[in-house]
Amino acid sequence: MSSRALVTRRTHRTRLALLTTGVASISLLATACGGTGGGTSTTPKEFSYLSVTENTTVKNALTSLSKGACKPAQEALPLKVETVPQASLDQKLQLLAGQDALPVQFAAGNAPALTQQLENSGKVADLEGELTKLGVFDQLEPAAVSTIKALYGGKMDVLPYEYNIEGIFYNKKVFEVHGIKAPGTWAELRDAAAKLEAEGIQPFSASGQQGWPLTRLISGYLHRSLGPDALQKVADGKAKLTDPAYVKAAQEVADLGKKGYFGKGVGSIDYDTAMNQFLSGKAAMFYMGSWALANIADGKQNKVGAENVGFLPFPAVAGGKGSVDQYPSNVGLGIALSEKSFDKNTGAWVSCIAKNYGSTALKDHGAISGFKVNTEVKDANEVTTQVRDTISSSKQNVLWFEALFSTKATTVSQTNAAGLVSGSLSPQQFMQTVQDALAAK
Template structure:
């Protein structure tokens, strides 16, 4: 029987990092930028139509008063050139009020130059002071070191599984890493592909996500921060052990016959056609899960498993891998102008409900009204509400070269062609 949707009432309820030099930046917001001359200005990505749609809708309804006082003015930028444009405008003191957090390193550099507002400070004295959910706050603190974004996107990650395949093979939902590996072994023996995840080219993050998640369960939630801060090395034994644990899954064939030739779309399709039992994936996959044409196994067959705990590890399964997608940054000019702050407060109060209602998108903002959602979306909302501490992903704090090395080599780990030690050495070499 098909599951019914759920109504979500209002309640309080995480991106590839590239290091870019901030060219010609002066301190402060300065210049002719901000809302005083151009209305309430926003730069958005050509590729992200949801943000434009939601904020335009708000300007015509919930935020109409704010729009009358300070008219919304949206300009679009291609994602491939958005960082360069942000750098250019920053150097001219002309950043728009809102712009996309495309590259965390760049946003951190802007913050160091006092060109980015702290979102919590902007919201602190208004009705939207508690608008950001704890999971999003935790993720922002880890990515940026502060609340530097309005989290209009929020994704959690974990292991999705096919309930019917597990039941048919007498497998209970695994609660520990050892139980999960035992399930893989049982499925392999029964002729069922245990895992589907992409490993080709830039889609190799489908495999490297497993490595990062294992690290957070063994070493703990600060595993990758220690690497970024130079307090540990990827070639340290405990880090190599994590990569080797995933390499052993590859050697056993659990990712399928050739994961290094599988792209993202193929991995998703393999899971949704019932050809594999498990898949590590973020909640952005809900778009496919909730699409009856793409999802041939049916929503009732899909379950979610937080990455399980590893015996003796410092992390736990309550620490949820989270990312903030392409969230919104506020220029420092916003913190200086009352009308711009009123706009931000209105967005923070209403964006979450409109995005979920009209686009099925989960955000890091509380809901202002009841929203009917599909069951799997409700499941993700439950997990977000239960999350107080977020962890990141393997490449979250890497420079571009290390991210590339990780994603291009992870598929070889998943296919059993590269050892954990060789993988970690290859990535470590790009960290300097």
């Protein structure tokens, strides 16, 4: 599986930035789109695809398909890829939408709200309807469809070129040497961290600079303690982040930071550094998504050995309403298609992608998608098999902390997460700050 090395750490950093960074100006987009609808249907001359410079996985997989299984679609409608820096994606989408010039296929905006605005303006194809007409809707994993609809107001606005679940990767060798069993409860997780810290081993690696790896811990605790609808209740106005049970979740995560379990200077640690800390054996645990499997399988990055990496769900909270088999999930770099250019040739491409992308992405790039894998692909290691089996058997998934937040609240949450674990912000202050940003949307 040397091909897994092709997926760079930069790619994964960008992938998560796309999932979590809310920088889009929705009001600007609304002005640009002006409710003009999808425009006059046009016949595209290319299978144009707008992606981000930092992410190469989808582009490379589509290129492979264009030379193989999707060659007939390629001959009728040649693939053409354009990239922009991730930080410029939303601005580019707004500009193209305002000009009624969106490409056939494009990376969704940094926050679901941006894509929903495009959909409301008639710019985005109804993918559930289109795939059903093409007879390939059953090529999508049900869990991925469920996650997309949870993110996009019940609509199938994007294709799941990636599908990820999240949990805690841990160093099995370190756990074994120090007599620690994989924790199944929050109390056991804290005990394991305390033992590791006492024996001079950093318990957790996390990027405070990114922020979301820390806020994911808050939502994990909320889902286990209050149930899978904990954050939906906040979005619906039935609960507030400042309610005592919600503040307690922030307190639990803050306590981990207070005890030094994230190491020194967590606020300055970026994504790549956090990944390296775990893969080099400097930290025993790493909360992350299944996109990290490509890094884990890459011998150049992973110095502890893939055979020494385990995966466990976010632990149970005593007396909580949630279940450990409810995994946080996302669809990575969601890809939308333009409504007005979805014609027969576009449909041929989409049909071929639905049938073949899952196998190609897994075999060539070590990436798990939301498409079914229709050919046998040997996994690189045991932990990859474990995660794939978990995804296939998953019955109920939950979203991450900021998934239902406004773009402003998303930014506020992630930029203040490091302050929560460093002690410069109290749990009450942190949750109040984010709640205020939600109220201001």
